[in-house]
Amino acid sequence: MKSPMKLIPNLLILCLFLSPWSGATAQDNGVMAHMPEPLTNNAVASLVIAGQPYLYSFSGLGPGKTFADISSAAYDYNLATKSWRRLPDVPGGKNRLASIAVGLGSRIYIFGGYTVSSDGGEISTPEVYTYDPANNEYEFLAPIPVAVDDTVAIPFADHLIYLISGWHDDGNVDLVQIYDVTTNSWSIGTPFPGMPVFGHAGGIIENCMVIADGVGVLGEKNGRRIFGIINDVWKGCIDPDDPTKITWVSLGKHPGAGRYRMAAVGAKNQVIFAGGSDNPYNFNGIGYNGEPSEPSDEVFAFEFEAGIFRELGTKPLATMDHRGLLKIGDRYITLGGMTRGQVVSDLVIAFTILN
Numbered sequence: 001m002k003s004p005m006k007l008i009p010n011l012l013i014l015c016l017f018l019s020p021w022s023g024a025t026a027q028d029n030g031v032m033a034h035m036p037e038p039l040t041n042n043a044v045a046s047l048v049i050a051g052q053p054y055l056y057s058f059s060g061l062g063p064g065k066t067f068a069d070i071s072s073a074a075y076d077y078n079l080a081t082k083s084w085r086r087l088p089d090v091p092g093g094k095n096r097l098a099s100i101a102v103g104l105g106s107r108i109y110i111f112g113g114y115t116v117s118s119d120g121g122e123i124s125t126p127e128v129y130t131y132d133p134a135n136n137e138y139e140f141l142a143p144i145p146v147a148v149d150d151t152v153a154i155p156f157a158d159h160l161i162y163l164i165s166g167w168h169d170d171g172n173v174d175l176v177q178i179y180d181v182t183t184n185s186w187s188i189g190t191p192f193p194g195m196p197v198f199g200h201a202g203g204i205i206e207n208c209m210v211i212a213d214g215v216g217v218l219g220e221k222n223g224r225r226i227f228g229i230i231n232d233v234w235k236g237c238i239d240p241d242d243p244t245k246i247t248w249v250s251l252g253k254h255p256g257a258g259r260y261r262m263a264a265v266g267a268k269n270q271v272i273f274a275g276g277s278d279n280p281y282n283f284n285g286i287g288y289n290g291e292p293s294e295p296s297d298e299v300f301a302f303e304f305e306a307g308i309f310r311e312l313g314t315k316p317l318a319t320m321d322h323r324g325l326l327k328i329g330d331r332y333i334t335l336g337g338m339t340r341g342q343v344v345s346d347l348v349i350a351f352t353i354l355n
Helices: none
Strands: 025-034 043-049 052-061 070-078 083-087 100-104 107-111 114-116 122-124 128-132 137-140 152-156 160-164 176-180 185-189 201-205 208-212 215-221 224-229 233-239 242-252 263-267 270-274 296-303 308-319 326-328 331-335 347-354
Touching: 025 331, 043 107, 043 326, 043 331, 052 100, 052 107, 052 326, 052 331, 100 152, 100 160, 107 160, 152 201, 152 208, 160 208, 176 242, 185 242, 201 270, 208 263, 208 270, 263 326, 263 331, 270 308, 270 331, 296 347, 308 347
Parallel strands: 025 308, 043 100, 201 263
Antiparallel strands: 025 347, 043 052, 052 070, 070 083, 100 107, 107 128, 114 122, 128 137, 152 160, 160 176, 176 185, 201 208, 208 233, 215 224, 233 242, 263 270, 270 296, 296 308, 326 331, 331 347
């Protein structure tokens, strides 16, 4: 196992890790910035406004990792000026975990999540909000037909957002729920054919998305659910003439262990996956099996042209508990998350992919 790397802000550290059969690799850029506060499981997105790129973080969990540390805080980061701004809190009066955010057009769309009560009860939330940077305000939108948390959100055709599978109150669903930003309405797509999961990851290139891994319910023992990582990857191609029709094809298993809460994004004719953990866990980072979960630093991709998985080496720091991977220029970026020892992080980590 590679020993932990000492992180030096604003220093470019060049470390190339090549697998024998990889045609690309992750280049280690390191710490890009520090968030105003440590947050994990935060919904993240990006936009380019007036030519300047911005990163966004909504809600999440603070360092105490209890229900009382669930946050409704929101921030943006201007990469040009290297400055953070506190935004109005995510509305609704209920702090959420496992929400998902998408930047589309000139706005951010924030979907679902779940609330946690003092007695540990968890409820999936159907709320959908849009955040408009132009007026620094939120708007409540049509709620998700079936509330989900720990889902994957996939944008398509500049006006549709697909929520793939996820957890609903007491079990995973195979639903594909499609939100149209132009009509503020929902439709249902061809169901996800794999085992329904939560905490999975995915991205899209043109009209084809790749959805990987997550956690499934494997059964029950002594009246308690048994959760397990699912190493299973599916490609779903959307019919442009009828966006509710999706042709799903199994891609089998990717290299290495299956993972929970990776960061992912589609770019350069491939969907890139980074980080995550091979031990499914509750929001405090402790596995459902009672063992502390630890993050991965591995990066891999599914390449559409070759139709194969490629191991891309490692990212600068092992992290887990992500809600998305952001791409700005040639950099891939994670905001917050958990580092080794289940430490809630304030680090903004960047890396590049060398082809």
